Amino acid sequence: MSPHRRSAPPRRPAPAPATPEYVTLAVGAPAHGGHCVARPVDDPSGRVIFVRHALPGETVRAVITEKNSKIWRADAVEVLTASPDRVRPLWQDAGPGGVGGGELSHVALPAQRTWKRWVLADCLRRIGGAEVVDAVTALPGTAGGAVSVEPMPGDAAAEADPNPRVRERAGAGTRTRVSLAVTDAGAAGMHAFRSGTVLPVHSLPLAVQAIQDLGLTERALWRKHFRPGMRITAVAPSDGDPLVLLEDPDAPGQAPTVLTAAGHSTGRRRVGEAVDATGLGLGRLHYSVHADGFWQAHREAPTVLVDRVVRAVLAETPTAAGTRPGDEPLDAARTAGTRVLELYSGAGLFTLPLVALTGQVHSLEGDARAVGDARRTLHDYDGAQLSVGRVTPAAVAQLGRFENAGGADVVVLDPPRRGAGREVIQAVAALNPSRVVLVACDPAALARDLGTFLRAGYRPAAISALDMFPHTHHFETIAVLERG
Template identity: 80%
Template sequence: MSPHRRSAPPRPPAPVPATPEYVTLAVGAPAHGGHCIARPVDDPSGRIVFVRHALPGEQVRAVMTEKNAKIWRADAVEILSASPDRVRPVWAEAGPGGVGGGELSHVALPAQRTWKRWVLADCLRRIGGAPVVEAVSALPGAEGGAVPVEPMPGEAAAEADPDPRVRARAGTGTRTRISLAVTESGEAGMHGFRSGTVLPVHELPLAVGAIQDLGLTERALWRKHFRPGMRVDAVAPSAGEPLVLLEDGGRSSRALTVLTATGRATGRRRVAEVVDAAGLGLGELHYSVHATGFWQAHREAPTVLVDRVVRGALAEEPTASGTRPGDGPLDAARMAGARVLELYSGAGLFTLPLVALTGAVRSLEGSGRAVADARRTLHEYAGAELTAGRVTPAAVAQLGRFGTGGPSGGDGADVVVLDPPRQGAGRGIIQAVAALNPRRVVMVACDPAALARDLGAFLGSGYRLAAMSALDMFPHTHHFETIAVLQRD
């Protein structure tokens, strides 16, 4: 995931009716973005309302939150007929009228993954069209036009635990990075959904234990540092103590203060991350990341993504499933000399294992800070050429030409790995990648709509979809990650 996704400015407040307007809705299928498609109970063919905090098949009483010529939105505030998949929300403060970021916490985890699979299938059908649906449907395990959305290992284990208390907490305590804002009264808070208003929060159930133990929402230790409008980030790396980052001032000149877990100022600006790559035969991988830099937020995401993406890129047979029982490490001798182009490479999460296995990776990333992080991590690898700059068709064409001598016999990259920001790579970048004629492309996507568009462009450029997997890396939200492996035979 590219650093471009780390944060976005809050949206301006949505237009809300002057007086509360309530409507009784029959709730239908999920829609991309965490809503369900609903219509008034007394007018089944009436205007579509995108309702949050509901479930397919329910009848709800909802309050309108936005009405304009293009879209109507509402929050379900009373459940008149409940779905069997409804559970007690794990984060009530992200419920109706609350903060964004936990919009599916009222949905049982298996049903959340079904929800996301429906959304994936819908995007592939509506945006990708028939060629994409046919390509996905031909994959093993794909039903209904989409692959299953898989739980992360920790969530799968928690859901199978015999202790009901463990099962009830599944999907919580996973985030190693969280962002807060300070309210006008000096409390820790978060922005309301589609709003510039900061609402106070009193619990952080999705954060890992090391962040929850800081007590950012309740301890006076932190309140004395907070100023209205301040941004507060908590970082809990896989190695070392957590840090609290305070950013104050305007967007163009934010002053950064870094505090230890005990609230003391520190000059520490970097964190160490360790990724288990034993399945690839690489043991532990060590990264150095700036405290404000982008890193995958789910505690297991770096390990799972490295295993799946690198094996997908370099295994003899294309796969998006990662290391399976009985699989051996990747054959380094077979991969030696393979030329890899990596786009939107971030802080080098994939670059390190790719160059360790092949000896030759060229990467391109738009964030200078992320490239500086990657250079610190990869300084011992002469075959890693790290470039800071925008990913453009011209840049892809220039960096992707390695000269003759690679396994494919041409002068272009043998393998391309790309992990674009939420809006996807786009047709121009994909055409530039296809012009290099790599035998394999691995694409990571965090938005199903962008994935559908980009898959359509790759299929139209002579590639076939060889493998795909979807990962529920963001439980209790509508987000998920997809890995697609494309092959040119």
């Protein structure tokens, strides 16, 4: 998972009118980014307004939040006709006029996944084009290009729990990493949607219990450490106690101050993460990463992604599905010797199981510290060649060659939100691997990259989507491609 997936600084949109402007909207289909497409009820063919905190089929009263020559945005502040999929918002701080990061918490969790399925299908159609839609539609279970978005195992179990309180909290308490900022008044907060303004937050319902128990939003213990503009990162690793990292706004580039759960300074800079790879026959995998380095935030994401991606790379029949009950572990005798090129490899989440099963992985990552973490984790594996550098066509061509063995058999790409891009994909195709596994965290980038792969002679053999970010519009997609 590439460190470059860190969120970009909030953009500063064109200001809303000084005097609030209200409009009554008929709400249509979801749009990429957490909005719905809406139009004024008295002008059904009029200007499109992208409205948040609404649901398809609703009628809402909304306040305009941004206007420019290309786009108008609004927040629904009153629901006049409600959707049956509307629920009491899980996180009030992320409601209209509030912080970003919980924009779907007013939507029932199954309906959130329907929302994301619609968005993925729309991106494949609008951005990928007819060729991409036809190729995806030809796959089993994806009629109309509509790939189902699957819940994470724990979230699915919570949804099915007989206790209504557990069901109501499904999808909450899953984030092992939380980023906050300090308000001008010295309180923990987050940025308002598409804004540099930091608003106070009063709870962190998406965070795992270990982070909630820190009390960052309410305990005086932390206030004495906070300074306006400071960035706060709370980390709850799978191995060990939580940490709180504070970045001083007046000392850019300086290492963050690291505090224990009791608010005491500590020299601890790394955390241990464990991934259950039993389904692959590898037992429990252990990683060492910097506390402020990139690691998948959902507590189940590393395990689920390792299982899915490694099977996508090495299973005899291409698949984007994970281990099922009764599945046999991968046959190490068959997978040994498979040559894998891994691009955007981060701290080695996939590198470790792949080299354990194949003995040959060349990886490339642009973040030197992440590669240092991977080397620490993989120091016992001579077959792992870990390189630091930008993913460019030249680098792909060089690393895709394996000494005395020819080119890569499989290429894995896990690019940042913008996607891999045409030139990198063409360089991958020039290696002529029999299989490519593409992990995408943005459906628009996925659609563009799939179109490029199709034009380079590859066809999707399997695709799956995972709801790794419940209560937000984000999700992850895994696509397996083979030569057409």
